[in-house]
Amino acid sequence: MALFRRANPATFILAILLIAGFGYFLFSNPDAPSQSSLRGLHKAAANALSPPSLPFRKASPPNGANVAAAAPPVVHYYLNNLTTTTDPVTNRETVLILTPLARFYQGYWDNLAALSYPHDLISLGFVIPKGRDGNAANSALQEQIQKVQQGPHKKRFASITVLRQDIENPLQSQSEHERHKLENQKERRAAMAKARNSLLFTTMGPTTSWVLWLDSDIVESPHSLIQDLAAHDKPIITANCYQRYFDKDKNAMSTRAYDYNNWVDSPTAQELAKKMGPDDVLFEGYGSMATYRSLMAYMVGKDGNMDPNREVELDGVGGTALLVKAEVHRDGAMFPPFSFYHLIETEGFAKMARRLGWKSYGLPNYFVYHFNE
Template identity: 60%
Template structure:
């Protein structure tokens, strides 16, 4: 047998660390490179994942659902409000100021066909006797829907209930709350409540905000998809009311919300004569503005998708792209161009460059006391 003694082997035997150290260093470098390139995209509003390599650190954007993360990053430039909201899995925030709880309102809400896991609900309840009763009923209804026994698809993504921190009218009877003499006070309080509800609940993932009054007891089941499908910054349904016609001895319908309107020359003239603290309240004979009211444009044989441009809106069922609110359109609790609350919101949205629309043939129905 012939044995060849290599000088390299002799060197390794004499000084093994000089050979092992470079090899370990090479393996470590390769591990770091592979670990840092293993990030994946996860979720619509999440981006590069945290590096898994040794001594790694978070990327510039940290994904939302990883454990041990203390900072969440959202890119609002990637947030969209599209006419295919359900298909694109866009989050919808339904907001309802609630002075009374109506079983019909809640039943109608549960019939909406938009995926519940994409819906958040927000309520604000006044600190009145009626509000206390409404709160108890609301909490009971919420617990049934959000029960751990229900599937994820049967539950809403999130529900927030606020107690109003400003004054509210003690009487919520229809004749009392609609009296002209209390409109400025009532609507100023309502504006504060709406703003509190909005600013507390809107999130960086919210694409749409649906304002749905808590006394709206009947809407199409596809309300969210229908309103979003028009792809408008602000769009309002036409609010009517069912009642029994004593003269005709039959069930009938009548206009209810007169806050969806188009500005008129007379309305502008009246505003020009007012002091800074005065407001115009639409739908009252005492102030004849002769504004075209969307409630009077309903055609039972017309296309439900017919649109008309508006200058004022009510709050019965109004879909708003979330960016409109993020850009600063809120509900003024003070006279804003002699308008207040929802009508003031429409004016503010238009001043920000957004168009406001209504659907005269698309009806939602108000509770009939």
Template identity: 65%
Template sequence: RADGHQAPPPVVHYHMNDLTTSDTSAERGERVLILTPMMNFYQGYWENLMKLQYPHEFISLGFILPKTSEGNAATVALQEAVAKTQSGPVDDRFASVTILRQDFDPPLQSQDEKERHKIENQKARREAMGRARNSLLFTTLGPSTSWVLWLDADIVETPTTLIEDLTRHDKPVLVPNCYQRFLNPETNEMDVRPYDYNSWMESDVGLELASNMGPDEILLEGYAELATYRSLLAWMASTDGIEYDPNRVVELDGVGGTALMVKADVHRDGAMFPAFPFYHMVETEGFAKMAKRLGYTCWGLPDYFVYHYNE
């Protein structure tokens, strides 16, 4: 303007009814927010992310890292990777990147796989993870986000078409099967085994156990001392008798978060990761229950795999 004053910033209108979540997400330019709580930075995670075929211009990234020495080191490595990618070839660049530091205390003690999977350590850990996920979600979810893809920092291998493959099913909540590659000592060859046991169908025993629990007690999956007899997605992968079909879907009651596709509207309706017992569940399993209480359905892909880093 001639008088040198800047025009006031315009009000931005978002037409949320036009925001789609569809089975043709890439063609429609639906925006995907990839959220990762990160304790360690793995090059394999970043390389896998870079290889995702979905147009990077429609992908935003969000991270939350703890304020521990490990978290500090991971933040430095992550910032380096981000700087390199965002100044590299235009097609590789992501729409935006947000890095948060988790400031609530006490920070989680760094634990190795064996230590953190001990049943007595799980409740505090899972509740802290719930708070970290919520904090990340509520600071990054934008008015134009169609999908939220939760992806743990130690998922080092997925199909390059992960986003297209998961959104194509057009489900409110969808979880692939999370396995781990390992050197099988019996055959001395590389092999695969289930990693994440948090995706399951409820059982009568599980319901019965929960009904006898105190209000602050939670049910955990994958522990012999707490046999729930739930049907685990981990064990639903095709075997000799069942034909392999990566598109096969099963309805679930609990989901894990190592890789998890959620329609942004499920979160907008209020489904989050309870850091308190919700129907005797916390974090991602509590999230599945909350989504269900809001009227959504949760699904799993028994024959579609992502792979967890092997410590």
């Protein structure tokens, strides 16, 4: 007792403060967001089911208490009232832009940000592979997302979803040369199909009218891309993908065809398919597998017609700049990662959509441009 009488009162105060701090450290919930961190979450959904277009952040109960979660809401969506018209801006139709992102190109992002379609009607979705290249692409993408979403409201997108795959890309190199080797096509395209399906099924909500598939290496397109494609009122429609390059023979910039997956089928290709095994796949653009299909890439200016609105019906499509009415995907048209009538991925998607009653179209004289490696 004498020891306590001789102690300085300041010692007791210090001891009480230390005990209080130690108790806070032990019993506070490190996962509970601070009040300041909640200020930016006013656009988060209150429940995982409502609304599905907004991010949902699961909160931990305070101090580990067993607090019953609020009952999920009942939300009614009248999909018959969802429109896909030739004037999507006036009718406030929402567009979901989906991109498998193995590499990040600044030109792609700048082109995306420059689209004239109202950004508050656009949601973005990305799927990024595992691995070093995927990590680099993710870092660059996150930097750009932060800039645009914290910038002027008019330039912000309605929502952005980024998925990371739990498997690595089947190809060690993502160079253009390696990606397009014939022996790599089945494995590469199957992985791409799985990535597309995962992205689609995760991000498409009941308010989505259109889905625009836009490849990450498309660095130039008309700013009115969405309006231009939607104006044709087709269930599936694609632009013609070309590439700008320096022509050494002409000593000047020129263009060349890039996407050969937009085609009209041929009797030769159909005969080749009949001789194939059930798991074999026909690929376009390879001399050792000559199909003699009519490629949209070579229909530019056919019969002197350079009208950018000229349409052709297609049997196969690529995914470089592909606009799809969301109801086509809702009907079950997806990207087969297996041999589907000897087709796979985007070309298999066109075949599956056709089996469901949806036709595909292309615009031979309407261009988007691929990055030139």
